[in-house]
Amino acid sequence: MSELALPVLLLGLLFGIQHATDPDHVIAVATIVARTRRFGAGALVGAFWGVGHAITITAVGVAIIVFNVTVTPREALALELAVAFMLILLGVVRIVQVFRESDPVPLAHLAEPHAHEGGPGLHSHAHAHEGVVHRHPHVHPSARLLRALHTVGPAQALRSAAVGLVHGLAGSAAVALLVLSTIRGTAGAVAYLLLFGVGTIAGMTAITGLLSLPFTIGAPRLRRWRRGLAFATGAASLGFGLYLVVQIGFVDGLFLQRVTQALR
Secondary structure, X not given: OOOOHHHHHHHHHHHHHHHOOOHHHHHHHHHHHOOOOOHHHHHHHHHHHHHHHHHHHHHHHHHHHHHOOOOOHHHHHHHHHXXXXXXXXXXXXXXXXXXXXXXXXXXXXXXXXXXXXXXXXXXXXXXXXXXXXXXXXXXXXXXXXXHHHHHXXXXXXXXXXXXXXXXXXXXXXXXXXXXXXXXXXHHHHHHHHHHHHHHHHXXXXXXXXXXXXXXXXXXXXXXXXXXXXXXXXXXXXXHHHHHHHHHHHHHXXXXXXXHHHHHO
């Protein structure tokens, strides 16, 4: 790797962190974070989103850089329109959930882990099968991580990753073209995409952790305020999604292009 490439790669990491702050990204994860009640769970929402985003950014970026796959302006607009529809869906679902007053399932209803009193994460327990006593080694994550994972839940983790996947598809072409204009070597370009993804994961983890703080307040008198904030995230997602549909479909001309082609 040349001396010139290292600063450029580090710039990719910083661009990834900055990319996480895009309004459509923050609004999308805010609707998911609004369902959390723990800081760790909120941070994990961002981490899962970042992983999904990094997968598509890297995969599509590599396809463009290595295999010369082309993405037409119309296809890029169509992918951005998918993000707009996803924001609308997230907003509607969040608003409905607020009116239904659906909260995450308490941890005690999900699992009852056995305590280890601060013992090592990797250990074993003796047990018998048909009179033979033996041990199976296994690993226990930290109690905080377990609580966060239980609170997030597999469905919410998959939802966060799926939202990140869609956002990654919408922005991958622009990121890959930026890489091509900066780094000509294939290895350096792929490394840039990977660091961009790492930066996005780090940035979104920090953002969702901070966004989750208002929803971790457990005082009963603040419950109505918390529900109002959750409703606001849904309304913001719905409104921004509708704005993007108008912007992409009519201002940028995606819908008009389709009408013109249908008339020909």
